[in-house]
Amino acid sequence: MPNIASQAKRDRQNARRRERNKSLRSTVRTRMKRFDAAAHKGDHEAAKLAYRVAARELDKAASKGVLHRNYAANKKSAMARRLSSLS
Secondary structure, three states, rough: OOOHHHHHHHHHHHHHHHHHHHHHHHHHHHHHHHHHHHHHHOOOHHHHHHHHHHHHHHHHHHHHHOOHHHHHHHHHHHHHHHHHHHH
16 A cells, blocks of 8 residues: 555556556457458458448547557558558
């Protein structure tokens, strides 16, 4: 336990942020898995929709600092290449 009030507050803030970040990362991973599943089936329309949703979630997470922007860009690029290979 911290002896300093400001450190106690910082610990509470960090705990809230950690939970929020964990939730956002989980959502991003789920969306990417849904895209992978649709692409694996070869369903172009479903993959296209899943790509849009996943790209949006990646951008949100990157803008909030949960994910690095280059990580998000690389994932979006790889998904876009895979999507274009389906058609």
